[in-house]
Amino acid sequence: MSPEQLVIVYLLAGVLFIRSLGGLSRQETASRGNTYGLIGMALAMLATAFHPRVSTFVVIGSCLAAGGVIGAVVARRVGMTQMPELVAILHSFVGLAAVLVGLSSYLEPGAEITGVEALIHHVEIWVGVAVGAITFTGSVIAWAKLRGSISGRPLLLPGRHLLNLGIVAAIVGLAVPFTMHAGEPVAFYYLLGMTGLAAILGVHLVMAIGGADMPVVVSLLNSYSGWAAAAAGFMLANDLLILTGALVGSSGAILSIIMCRAMNRSILNVVFGGFGTADTKGPAKPAKDQGEVQEVAADGVADWLKAAKSVVIVPGYGMAVARAQNAVHDLTKQLRDAGVEVRFAIHPVAGRLPGHMNVLLAEAGVPYDIVHEMDEVNDDFDATDVVLVIGANDIVNPGALDDESSPIYGMPVLEAWKADKVVVFKRGMSAGYAGVANPLFFNDNTHMLFGDAKKSMTALVSAC
Amino acid sequence: MEKLGFEVIVERGAGASSGFSDEDYEAAGATLVEPASDGTYREAGGAEAWQADVLIKVNPPTLDEVDRIAPGATLVSLIYPAQAEALMAKLAEKDVTVFALDKVPRITRAQSMDVLSSMGNLAGYRAVLEAAKEYEGFFAPQVTAAGSLPPARVLVIGAGVAGLAAIAAARGLGAEVRAFDTRLATREQVESLGGTFLEIQFEESGEGGGGYAKTMSKEFIEAEMALFREQAKEVSIIITTALIPGRKAPLLVPTDVVDNLKPGSIVVDLAASQGGNCELCEADKIVEHNGVKILGYTDLVSRMAHSASQLFSANVVHFLKEVRGGEAWDIDLDNEVLRGACVVHDGAPLPPPERKPPPPAKKPAPAAVVEEKRPVKKPEEASAGRAWASAIGSLVLVAALFAAGTFAPSEFLQHLTVFVLACFVGWQVVWSVAPALHTPLMSVTNAISGIIIVGGMLQVGSGSLERGELDLASILGAVAIFVAAINISGGFLVTQRMLRMFRRKES
Numbered sequence: 001m002s003p004e005q006l007v008i009v010y011l012l013a014g015v016l017f018i019r020s021l022g023g024l025s026r027q028e029t030a031s032r033g034n035t036y037g038l039i040g041m042a043l044a045m046l047a048t049a050f051h052p053r054v055s056t057f058v059v060i061g062s063c064l065a066a067g068g069v070i071g072a073v074v075a076r077r078v079g080m081t082q083m084p085e086l087v088a089i090l091h092s093f094v095g096l097a098a099v100l101v102g103l104s105s106y107l108e109p110g111a112e113i114t115g116v117e118a119l120i121h122h123v124e125i126w127v128g129v130a131v132g133a134i135t136f137t138g139s140v141i142a143w144a145k146l147r148g149s150i151s152g153r154p155l156l157l158p159g160r161h162l163l164n165l166g167i168v169a170a171i172v173g174l175a176v177p178f179t180m181h182a183g184e185p186v187a188f189y190y191l192l193g194m195t196g197l198a199a200i201l202g203v204h205l206v207m208a209i210g211g212a213d214m215p216v217v218v219s220l221l222n223s224y225s226g227w228a229a230a231a232a233g234f235m236l237a238n239d240l241l242i243l244t245g246a247l248v249g250s251s252g253a254i255l256s257i258i259m260c261r262a263m264n265r266s267i268l269n270v271v272f273g274g275f276g277t278a279d280t281k282g283p284a285k286p287a288k289d290q291g292e293v294q295e296v297a298a299d300g301v302a303d304w305l306k307a308a309k310s311v312v313i314v315p316g317y318g319m320a321v322a323r324a325q326n327a328v329h330d331l332t333k334q335l336r337d338a339g340v341e342v343r344f345a346i347h348p349v350a351g352r353l354p355g356h357m358n359v360l361l362a363e364a365g366v367p368y369d370i371v372h373e374m375d376e377v378n379d380d381f382d383a384t385d386v387v388l389v390i391g392a393n394d395i396v397n398p399g400a401l402d403d404e405s406s407p408i409y410g411m412p413v414l415e416a417w418k419a420d421k422v423v424v425f426k427r428g429m430s431a432g433y434a435g436v437a438n439p440l441f442f443n444d445n446t447h448m449l450f451g452d453a454k455k456s457m458t459a460l461v462s463a464c
Numbered sequence: 465m466e467k468l469g470f471e472v473i474v475e476r477g478a479g480a481s482s483g484f485s486d487e488d489y490e491a492a493g494a495t496l497v498e499p500a501s502d503g504t505y506r507e508a509g510g511a512e513a514w515q516a517d518v519l520i521k522v523n524p525p526t527l528d529e530v531d532r533i534a535p536g537a538t539l540v541s542l543i544y545p546a547q548a549e550a551l552m553a554k555l556a557e558k559d560v561t562v563f564a565l566d567k568v569p570r571i572t573r574a575q576s577m578d579v580l581s582s583m584g585n586l587a588g589y590r591a592v593l594e595a596a597k598e599y600e601g602f603f604a605p606q607v608t609a610a611g612s613l614p615p616a617r618v619l620v621i622g623a624g625v626a627g628l629a630a631i632a633a634a635r636g637l638g639a640e641v642r643a644f645d646t647r648l649a650t651r652e653q654v655e656s657l658g659g660t661f662l663e664i665q666f667e668e669s670g671e672g673g674g675g676y677a678k679t680m681s682k683e684f685i686e687a688e689m690a691l692f693r694e695q696a697k698e699v700s701i702i703i704t705t706a707l708i709p710g711r712k713a714p715l716l717v718p719t720d721v722v723d724n725l726k727p728g729s730i731v732v733d734l735a736a737s738q739g740g741n742c743e744l745c746e747a748d749k750i751v752e753h754n755g756v757k758i759l760g761y762t763d764l765v766s767r768m769a770h771s772a773s774q775l776f777s778a779n780v781v782h783f784l785k786e787v788r789g790g791e792a793w794d795i796d797l798d799n800e801v802l803r804g805a806c807v808v809h810d811g812a813p814l815p816p817p818e819r820k821p822p823p824p825a826k827k828p829a830p831a832a833v834v835e836e837k838r839p840v841k842k843p844e845e846a847s848a849g850r851a852w853a854s855a856i857g858s859l860v861l862v863a864a865l866f867a868a869g870t871f872a873p874s875e876f877l878q879h880l881t882v883f884v885l886a887c888f889v890g891w892q893v894v895w896s897v898a899p900a901l902h903t904p905l906m907s908v909t910n911a912i913s914g915i916i917i918v919g920g921m922l923q924v925g926s927g928s929l930e931r932g933e934l935d936l937a938s939i940l941g942a943v944a945i946f947v948a949a950i951n952i953s954g955g956f957l958v959t960q961r962m963l964r965m966f967r968r969k970e971s
Contacts, residue, residue, distance in 0.1 A: 017912050018889055024905050025896040031963045034904075037912050038956050048918045056938075059924055063942050064917075067949025074950070075957035080965075083903055083958075090910040090955055093947040100944035101919040108923060108937035117873050222906055229916045234879055236919050242879055243886040244915040250890035251909045255902060348899060355902030362965040373899050 009047035010240035016040030017244055021251065027368055044240055080363040081320045084218060084352040085146045091221045092139030095202075098132030098228035099195060105235045106191060121235060122179045128231030129191065130171055130198040135224040137202035142217055145206070146352055152214075155207040167201045170194075209270070212394070214352045216259040216270045223252025255354050262348035262374075264400075264410040296447035298456060301388075301423050302463035305331075308385035310341040312377060314414055315357050316350050318391015318426070318453055327457030328390065329364035334464050343370050345377040345414050347395035374414055381418035389416055389424045389440075391453050397438045408436055422446040425453045520780055527554050535559040540780060542566050542579065543807060555808050562808035565783065569804035576782040577801065581625045582775035583765050588629030588705060590764040591732040592618075595701050596637060598750070598757050599730050604638020615640045619695050620659065621716050621741065622705035623650040626734055630703045631659040642695065646684070664691050692717065696724035704741035705734045717742040719753075727755025736760035904962050911955025920944030 016036045023033020045064075048054065078086045102125050109121065144150040157163060171194055178190040209217050230245025232238075260267050305311060313332070319325060332342045344366065350357045361371055381387065389396050396416045399406040416422050417440050424441060426448060440446055449456050474489045519533060521541035527550065533539060536559055543551070543564035555562050565579040575581065595618075596603060605615040618634040620627050623645035631654060634641045641659040643650075651661040664687045696702070702725070704716050713735035722731065722744060733745040744751050745760040752758075765772045786801055869877060897905050923941030 014886075017915075018893060020908060020912065021890070021893045021897070021905070024901050024908065025893075025898060027898065027901065027963075027966045030901055030904060030966065031960070034908055034956060034959045034963055037908055037959075041912065041915065041952055041956070044915060044918055045921070048921045051922060053922055054924070056924055059938070059942050060921055060945060063920075063945040064949045067946040067951075068953040071950040071952065071954030072957055075954045075961065078958060080962070083907075083962075086954070086958060087903075087906050087910060090907070090951050093951045094910070094913045094916060097914075097916045097920060097944040097948045097951075100940040100947075101916060101923060104923040104937040104940035104944070105919070107940075108935070116871060117876075120872060120876055218906070222909060225913050226909065229913045230883060232916050232919045234876075234883075236922055237875060237879065238918060238922070239879060239882045241915055241918060242883045244912055246883050246886035247890035247893075248909040248913040250887050251894040251905065254891065254894045255906070258899070258902075346900070353903050354906065355900055355904070358900035359903045359962050359965070362962070362967070365965075365967070368900060368966050371900060 003052070006047055006051060007239070009043055010238075013040040013044040013047075014240055014243045016043070017247060021247060080325075080360050081323055082147075083356065083359060084214065085143050087353060088139050088143040088146055088218055088221065091218075091225045092136050092143065094225035095132045095135030095137075095139060095221075095228055098225075098232050099129050099136060101232045102129035102132060102235065103191065103195075105232075106188065118182065119179055122182045123175065124231060124235040125191070126175050126178060126194065128228060128235055129195055131224055131231055132228040133195045133198035134202035134205070135221055135228050137199040138206045138217075138224070139202075139221050141203050141206040142214065142221060146214060146218075150207075152210060154210045157204070157208075160204065160208055163204065164201065167197050167204075170197055171201075212349075213263075213270050215349050215354055215356075216256055216263075216267070218353055219252050219255035219259055220267075221252070223249050223256060226250070226252055259349055259354060262412060263408075264412065293441050294447045296423065296449055298449065298459035298463050300447070301386075301449060302460055304386050304421055304423075305335060305340065305460075305464060306338070308340055310380075310384050311335060311343070311386045311388065312381065312384050312416070312419065313342065313344050314350075314387060314389045314392050314396055314416055315344065315346070315361070316390065316392025316395060317352060318393075320351055320356065320360055320391070322391060322453035324390060324454040324457045325360045325364040325366075327454055327461055329361070329366050330461045331457060331464065332366055332370075334461060338464075343372055343377060343380075345372055345374060345416075347374050347392070347414055350392060350395055374412065378415050381415050384419040385421065387416040387419040387422045389422060390457070391425060393426075393438055394436060396440055397436060399436065399439055403439070406436055416440065417443055417446070420445065423449055425449050425451075425456050427452065518784075522776060524551055527551065530554045530558060533558060533560055537561075538563065540565060540783065552807065560808060561806065563783070563802070563805045564807045565779065565805065567805045567807060568783070569801060571800065574786075574801045574804075577779050577786065579776060579779045582779055583772065584625035584705075585629045586768045586772050586775065587734050587764040588626035588631075588703075589633045590768050591626070591703050591705075591734055591759075592630050592633035592637065594759055594761060594764070594767075595703065595730045595732045598759065599701060600728055601700070602638075603634070616701060617642065617699040618701040618703065619644070619662075619692075619699040620703045620705065621645075621692070622707075623647075623654050623659075623661075624705055624707075626705040627703075628653055628657060630705065631657045634701075634703075635659065639701070642699065644688075644691065644695075646688075662691060662695065664688060688716075689718070689721070692721045693724055696721045700726060700729045701732070702729070702742075703732045703734070706741050707735045707738060713738040713741050715741065715743055719743050722753055722756055722758070725756045729756045731756060731758040733758065733760050734764070737762040900966075904959050907955050907959045907962065911952055911959065914948045914951035914955060917945055917948035917952060920948055 017040045020033045020037035020040065023029045023031075023036060049057070049060070054060070074086065106122075106125050141150065145152055174190055174194050174197075178187050178194070181187040181190070206217060206221075226245045226248025228245070230242050230249060233241025233243075233245055256267060260270060263270075313328065315325075315328065319328065335342050344357075344361060346357045348354070351360075358368070358371055362368060394400075394408055394411075394413075396414050397406070397408060398413070398415070398417050400408045400411045400413045401415075403409060422440065422443065422445055424446060426441075428450065441448060517534075517537055519537055519539045519541070521539070524541060524543050525533070525539065530551070538561040539555075540563045543562060544566055565577070568574050568577050568579070599616065601616060602613055603616045606613040616639040618630075618639045618641045620630050620634070620641060620643040623631070623643050627643060627645065628650075631641050631643055635658045641657075642662050643654045643659045644662045645651075645654070648663075651663075654661045664684075702717060702721075706714050706716055717731060717733075722742065725731070731742050731745070733740045733742045735741045736745050736747045740747070740760060742758055742760075744753050744758050746758075747760050747762050749760055750757050751760065761767075783805070786799065865880075868880065872880075894905070920941045920943075924938050924945065
């Protein structure tokens, strides 16, 4: 296949990728979107196989098959509660591939280039490898944190901002000797050294971010993986890579922005903030006459639910941890069959991944048209009889609206307290990830149902 | 009521027409008193009864009756103050407190005391039964050996309490029910009862204060009439329930709509007491017009005396609870419900309460609040600063691009063009992704960023592998293919798995 024909096929693949993302705008077309992406990918790979530079099908084929099988097995086995980990580790693969392609491209540029072109090529490699390495190690750390292999608490080294700044400066600074000595053996060591530095930077950046900020970090890494691919496209002079990388990069960036807005914080604050632990020792405030919480048993909640006309369920990360989504669905179905209006209210940062709660509820079989976003439900809490808060904390904290001293002041929250009754499913009285006490729990209309969310839900289902 | 700490006196024979005997009342602990000598219903109530501290009546008292109320007493009754100026003036002269049950505010908490809702419910239900009595056909569809009959089609105009009760009753008899209301919010309620909500293509919602509809514009009414004329050709029963409090009932079924009805059709007009929704309607009569019967009963509630009595007394008991019962009797005018219902207090007429101001406009966006707190920068300055920063930023960017344009080779510029355009395309496309699909979005972008496999493929091929030599560049390329392949297959498959789970219907 001639390079010109290849361009056309790549163009086709690019269009398919754009349609793929476009298809995800609605549930009805989402599946088709995924198929478009798949076709685009197949086209691109097939066309590349006929590229004049490619001649070793055996190696390519065997690597492809091995990777493909592993990916398929993982995709089939992974539980929906583990989606954040899977997404994180997949990001790391893109980062790793970008590093490898970058190094390889330095060793074997493909065509003879000189002068400005060579300089640009080397800078491209430098950028691509740096972004790839940060994505790789950052994603690995995010993966480990999400799995729980590493504590979710932020690791805050003294002078961490200086450390970050120093590494960035070193990465930029090393580019000078690298481009000057490009072609000589020593330059490859510069490149490897820089890769190491970028890898350390990736580790350190993500180590300093707390568990609740993971949705932002994962989105950000998603964005990085796109930029890494785009950089690889520049060094290989491949428009399809550039296009796809830019698509993915902006997609991740938008997700990060959405998440940050949902927490009323800037992206810099999330990445460098070390939120909720930097300056607070223990709970933010001593309990100032907060009063006693009221406990309730499953039977009591069941009575309220049976008498209710409209129920809103607010799920949080706790539901994912307890794997309570199936029990929640059973309850929903039972109530809906009894004529109770049940809706779900999803806060944008609920869970550990954008849209995480939606996926879990969909897995359990909850129809998506009763699962609503924050803005769609917030005005209706007044007219709601019972709100069930399942393993969520900060996203229903009234302090975010009226307590200026609260660290989460200004964050949009679900105004569950306006409902007639609020039932909070919680394991204990610990604060949420933000480390902020929640006045909601002490309200007169709030009742606590302590215990494992799944067990409580199952008890509720049998009591209803 | 005894439980609330009242001593109860009941007029002898009060319950006779509702099927409650005097003995029932005595068994419940009430004292019976003789009605006044002439014994008519209007003049009912012996001297003893009129001396009570709290008087509960169904209909408004007559002017004579007002004279007989003991000073300092409290009267709880339907009053309709807006239409009864003479009565109000008379009441105001006496040193009494009057609660108008028809003025209980229509808020959630007061639903249990809402007499009008109770009565509306009864009237709506009865209207269907009266229509069924006059209608000479089946309501429910019939499938017989001789052939099938379609169900009766019923059009209910006005989906308030009475309208909804009528819809439910007509559905219960098996009829096909259509309903119309100017308040679009009622759509859901109509549909929940199995009715079909008729709509006109018109941008105006008739949501008035206190759960009533307001009067609509002329254009709207024309569109409405056109709809009714169309519907009249298809339906055989029309029930109108449109009452705007204290005003003449709106004209909804003019003669030409009735002309469109088939002979044998029935129109039941619940607003007959206020002039009627139907032009031809006459209060308390059945008017026949070209074979169509127009029922203008105003006593539908009395035809349900037993249930009406139960509901009314339950409403009153709830109301008396609100005044904290017989022992802790306390008229708290800060209580929204009592304030709304109280039309005369200790002999002084009270104006209707001010409408509660609508809830304050939404709080300013939290972000703005945070900005205001910064002591150094005022918001305008901050945003001006930001505008400057972004302007300078774009200038620098344009300058950098221009420099690149001057020095860089054209091939690089082509790639740059693709890159920048793709960023914008991605930006536009991704904003439209539903938040519920953000996780699938991530996994699909994960999969397509596996496109880096193309880079790996090119690198493997570019080496000297085909000559049997294994160089580092090719090995790196091969590993890249391997990891990218995991990404591609894993990403697409897991997305597919997730998307298959998003269903609209319950499994």
